[in-house]
Each structure stands twice: as C-alpha cells, then as structure tokens.
Amino acid sequence: MLKACLRIRDLELFDPVANGSSISIGDSYIHPFHHQSLESFLLKTSEQWFVVTRERLRSEAHLSAPIAVAANVSADHFRQCYQESLNWPLDFIIVEAARSGGRLRVRAGQLGSLPIYFTVEERIRSVTLSWDFADFLRESRALDTEVIAHHLAMRTFYSARQACLGVNLLTVGASLYVDTSDTLFDCGPRRSLPDAHAGLTTTDAIREFHQLLHEVVVSRPTNCGASAVELSGGMDSASVAIAVGEGVGSLTCGGILLGDESSPNQTDRRNSIVAALNCRDYAIEMNAHMPAIDLNLDLIHHLPLVSEYYLEAFDALWGRFRDAGCEIIWSGIGGDELFFRYSGEDGEARSPSSRCFDIAVGHAEALLTRRGLDAARSSFLFSAPPGVIASTTLIGKLCHARPLAMRGLWPVTPLGDPRLINFSATLPLELRANKQMLRLCMRVRNGLEMFPRDYKKESFELVLPRAISARADSLACQLKSCALADLGLVSPDSVMTLLNKVIATREFSATSALVRFLWAERFARQLG
Secondary structure, three states, X not given: OEEEEEEHHHHHHOOOEEEOOEEEEOOEEEEEOOOOOEEEEEEEOOOEEEEEEEEOOOOOOOOOOOEEEEOOOOHHHHHHHHHHHHOOOOOEEEEEEEOOOOEEEEEEOOOOOOOEEEEEEOOOOXXXXXXXXXXXXXXXXXXXXXXXXXXXXXOOOOEOEOOEOOOEEEOOOOEEEEOOOOEEEEOOOOOOOOOOOOOOOHHHHHHHHHHHHHHHHHOOOHHHOEEEEEOOOOHHHHHHHHHHHHHHOOOEEEEEEOOOOOOOOHHHHHHHHHHHHOOEEEEEEHXXXXXXXXXXXXXXXXXXXXXXXXXXXHHHHXXXXXXXXXXXXXXXXXXXXXXXXXXXXXXXXXXHHHHHHHHHHHHHHHHEOHHHHHHHOOOOOOEOOOOOOOHHHHHHHHHHHHHHHHOOOEEEOHHHXXXXXXXXXXXXXXXXXXXXXXXXXXXXXXXXXXXXXXOOOOOOOOHHHHHHHHOHHHXXXXXXXXXXXXXXXXXXXXXXXXXXXXXXXXXXXXXXHHHHHHHHHHHHHHHO
C-alpha cells in the first residue's frame, strides 16, 4: 500500500512534510500507493507522528489533497485517531515514529490486499518498505536455500520469511519495530474462528449470508471508480459478480476462456451470468496468451518466487479492464476456503486432486539431492500464525496484488473478507459442504440453477503442459546450466528426466512438480 525508505537518524532530526502525493522526513520518504480506493493521513504532535494509508469506506468523503495532514494535534486526539486506524474494517498500513530515540513501528492490517515487503539495513539503521518485491531484486541478494527447498517439494506456506535472505513480508496483523539499536518483528496473535452451530434456519442463513456479502461490497467506495469482475464461469466468481452487480449498478465482466476440451461448459455458464447482469464482457482466449516459460527474464520483468502461473492471460484481461476505465477489480479468490470442514466432521472420500498432489510431491522430491531433501523435510518454523483468512487465500491475493497494482488497479476479494468468513464458519455442515450456501443463494435470491452439485469446474490443467511442450527445445537449452543444481539442491539429470516426461505425457502431476522447479530456477537466476 506504500513504498518508503526511512532512516532512523532522520526520524530523530526532522519532522515529516507532505509534498503532493508523498511525505519526506529529511532524506527519508514515504510514497503511498495512489488510487481512488485509498486515502492517506499524516497526524503529528510535537514528539510523534503516524501515517496511515487505508482503503476508503464508501461513506467517507473524498479527500481534497492526496495526503491529509493534521499538525499539532492533542495527545488525546492523536490516540483516538490512531486507535481508529488500528480498528479500521478494511485494509491499512500504519507507519508511526517517535522523535525521542528515533523509534519506528510499521503495522499491517488484516486483509493482505497489497502486502508490504521490507528490509532492515543494520549498519545505517534504515528500513525499506515496498509493495513491489522486484524493488529488492535490483541488487545482488543471497537465496534462502531452505525456503527454496520447501517450495520445490510442493510445500506451501504464508510466512514473513521469503526466498532471498534479508527480504521479509509484513504478514497480516504483523508489526515491525526498529530503533537505533533493536529490530523486532511481531507476527501478531493467533486468531481463531467461531464454532459451527445449528442456530439458524436455512432461510435465515441464506438471508444473513446474502446481507453480509452485500455489506462487504457496498462498504467499498465504488462510486469513485468503475468496477470489473474476473468472471471465470465458476461458482465463486459468479457469486461475486452477482453481489457486485446488485451493489454497484454499472459493471464490467471479463474472463479467461480455457477451451471446450478442459472446460466444456465454461462459456455457457459465463454467458448466462453476463445475460443476467446485463453487463459488458471481455473474453480472453487462453490459447492466445499462453505462459511464456522463460527462465532468463530481463530486469524490468523480474518476478517474485510466488507469482501467477498464467500471468500473460491475466495481464491481457486486466489491460482490457484498464482500457475500459475500470479501477476496482473483484475476484472470487477465497471461495475455496470459505466453507471448510472442521476436524472431526464427517468428510467425503479423498478427492482425486489430493491423490494427484501426492503423486506430484513424489515427482518433486525425486528432483532433490540429499541436501535438498534434508532442507525440504526440516520443520518450517516461520509461518505466520493461523488467522481468520486462510493462508492459501492470502497467497492467492499475493500473486495478483502486485501485477494489478502495477497497472494502477485495486484488488477486492469479498469472499476473503473476515466478516463473511466468521459467519460462514458458524454454518452447519450441510450448508458448508460443496459450497451449498453459494448454490442456495443464487437459486433463492437470483433464480439461477447452473451449478449442480457435480458440475464440471473450469480447469487450467492442460495449459502448462502445452506451454512447456511448445518451449521444450528452448527450456532444454537454458537448462544446460542450472542455478539450483549449482547450489546443490537438485540433480540436473533428474530435472531433464522430468522435463522429458512432461513433454511426452503432459501428465498434470509431473507438470505441477516441474513448474515448481521452473519458477524457483527462474527466481534463482534473477538473484545472479
């Protein structure tokens, strides 16, 4: 939500001054991300100050200046405004400082809409913050081989610790404290969900869920920027599109068409939803925007380790939204985690995707050397504590936030809102299983019957095998040298064996393991 470079010495000597859309403190600076959905405030007393950049509420008046400044406020007013910012219902980032002792604290909100990465330079006692991970790749950095090994072995984690040493993520609810001698990171408290109960009738549950989703949508300042919905044709994005259409009015939709072979009913479902919403729609053909699969990216195209697999197609879609004047991009991220099962509840038979994942892990571990396997099987002790929002939702948001921000777009994921998550956790199992609540809402509230319990979902499963096969010769040439093999993490022969298997069979489990390697290899080469 902002970029900043803050030297502790400057915090002792200078007052912050707002200059247009940025704040300077001596040679230090803060650049809030500029978007109609955000607002920034600077509050100062004689001894301390704080800057907050936060998502605007729909009821909030539009600011006349990029950064509102209140100087020489009383200590009581300062505390009141600070507490209000900490309790803000949407996302935020707070940077606070005290002149005495040069103390700095940075706090993250609870949604992870545009996460902040940071480094701390011990020698000169400075802190660099940025929502763009690539900002930290402009100088040589060492790879964190343990993080990379876990990634290669198909382990997913949401953590402050990142893939290169010295660069960290300010995870949701976390805070960073830095002064002239100490650096402390607090990942925040563990947050638990309420227990399920059977207190509501199905009719009441549908009405309350619908009302909460509506409140999540209309809490945003949609009157200040046009909205677009990523409409895949699945139940999650359809629910979001309908809710946004009801709460916003004018709406644009767009989606990536995967072809009848992998998603035979996708087009029909999308057409039905678009017709019901009576909105503009932009369809992007995946075949025209296949993943590039290039291990040698130039500096301006550097990417984080955890980044969108289908960036080319999404980038084309977001470009269409941007050209259409849309500024707020809604998606169904969070829908898969919204209706989870509690431990001990009756479960269904193990899904084919779970068995596929086990096979993929076997392929992935076969790439690793003994050193790599030992690192991958070590206990990973740096994950953020469990919170209301599932870690997989936060990782999904992480993949989309940066490329959207680079286009000047703001992401909103209503199915990942804590208000909706907390309510959904209390629903009885019959309303959570198979996302039955979403299905009932669309049936009862909108008269839509396009998602039977066994409907075939849209699938990207065939995309990456095709993309890899199309680049087979180039990849084989690039892999004559291998950065991860040079680090002793993978066997070059095993990598080529897996590449040849994917080219020959296009099998999804083998592809999943290979893509993990390719993304990690690409990232390692960027640090060169």
